[in-house]
Amino acid sequence: MLDTIDPGALIGAMGARARAAARVLASLPTERKAAALRAAAAALRARTPAILAANQADMDAAADLSPAMRDRLRLDPTRLESIAAAVETVAALPDPVGQVIDTTERPNGLRLQRVRVPIGVIGIIYESRPNVTADAAALCVMAGNAAILRGGSEAVRSNRAIHAALAEGLGQAGVPADAIQLVPTQDRAAVGAMLAGAGVLDMVVPRGGKGLVARVQAEARVPVLAHLDGNNHVYVDGSADPAMAAAVVLDAKLRRTGICGAMETLLIDRAYSDAGALVAALRAAGCEVRGDTAVQALDTAVGLATEEDWDTEYLEAISAVAIVDGVDGAIAHIARHGSHHTDAIVASDAAVAERFLAAVDSAIVLWNASTQFADGGEFGLGAEIGIATGRLHARGPVALEGLTTYKWVGRGTGQVRG
Known part of the structure; x- marks a missing residue:
């Protein structure tokens, strides 16, 4: 039934809800965001049997995947605990939102600061790795962004089970459920709708093979934080x-x-x-x-x-x-x-x-x-959303700081240019 929905309308509606949630997230204090992530980690642990059962169903359906792809897809109690612990690690990281990057005072007394702010609504398109569902969600929430997640069909059951746990935990902590949305269809046209979503998404992050990244870079009408292959x-x-x-x-x-x-x-x-x-x-x-x-x-x-x-x-x-x-x-x-x-x-x-x-x-x-x-956790950044290989905005493991931008804030005493 979902696959009959117009992809553009679907992504547009999800984007509108995400934008509203992003406005709420942007003003939440650090402890509220951290508490929500701790609740999400607890929900992941509580739902371990359901998540592992969903993952086993994905593994059973993925017999034709390469050994490397099956390894990325596979979850077990140890890996799931690591996913939950990574969410808690993000909750404990310094909040970048509101950080003052630098301050300067002009000769006329106008005081200027660059202050970190959330990017807004971020789309993440990824393959195989169900841990990305939790990592991306945690990083986006802590950095004050709403996320629209579109995982690969090989991990669809795992992603849905992990997303359900995360949404339950965030809801218990009073964070809008629309802060983290999972695209409910595997129709490839939904990816195209995300890439065409200027005004709906503020940035797209592809995480997968060369083919996925090439498509995203070729079709995107929104900024892309690219992660190329690791040769x-x-x-x-x-x-x-x-x-x-x-x-x-x-x-x-x-x-x-x-x-x-x-x-x-x-x-x-x-x-x-x-x-x-x-x-x-x-x-x-x-x-x-x-x-x-x-x-x-x-x-x-x-x-x-x-x-x-x-x-x-x-x-x-x-x-x-x-x-x-x-x-x-x-x-x-x-x-x-x-x-x-x-x-x-x-x-x-x-x-x-x-x-x-x-x-x-x-x-x-x-x-x-x-x-x-080459891993955000090993760099002390908590979970990562990917490793950016481009030269603009963020490079290397992209964690909280890479999911923010900045604005200039000026404080004057009545200065005019005249």
Whole structure:
């Protein structure tokens, strides 16, 4: 029945209700928002059996998904507890709304301040990950925004169960239920209506594969906070400690292969003496290695990498590996093939590391640490709505501050320009 509703009218009506809720949220004190999120976390825990049952139904219907996508979709008691805890973490974060960014006084005595304010109504379009329903809702509420959520069809039952729990908790705390709305249809035309929603939505955040992000960027008539694929690199410099290099590389690639922070390409300095050991360690851990001819010379079991491999976000236990000429070779390779998401260097030479950190144009650059730290929680930001790889408004893990804008506030004593 819902799929027969005109998508434009549906999104327009949801947007009108969200706008009214956003006006309420924008003026709520910090403790009211925090209390609502704590109630939402409690409702998630109380509804654990129903949420897990809904997720199992999604998993049963998703047999044709890749292992990486199934891993993103799957919930268990531990993961659901982590989702609830993340909502509570957001509730405990400093409220950005009302923060004074800076203050200046003009020669005529006019006092000007830039003050953080909510963006308004935010649309989030996402695939596979039911945790995004809770993360996005919590972040939007705490930052004073209303959210319209549109999850993928593979997680529809999980998303609805999580949304129901969140709405129950927020309602118990006196926050308008329309502050968090879940699009009730999987009709793809609803996504088009969101993207065409100038005046309905103030910003759209896509979180999913390359196809989804490309569609959003091509069709959107509202501002987009883009999260491109994570074609991430680890460069092992000739000065790297071998034990550290092995630990970082294995964690970056294999801790969880299906997340956007996973390493996809390993770059090894030609001067590094243990390149063969790194390749062997990856293979021994169950990772397929595709390398250039120099890497193949180290291990005959390595397949030959194609040009496409250097540009691929595998999201599974496959890694491209290349031998490069020092840090400049690594920087050049990343510039040609990287997605500006997360790149890391393992090195003992501080000067080399600082050159890498300064020259690599990615949202996150790391020295002697796994790329799997590309996560808002690990950055102390609580939950994240995504990792922005563009250059405007917000970059890297987008949490509360990234979901605000600012306005200028002037206080005068009767000044006129005359």
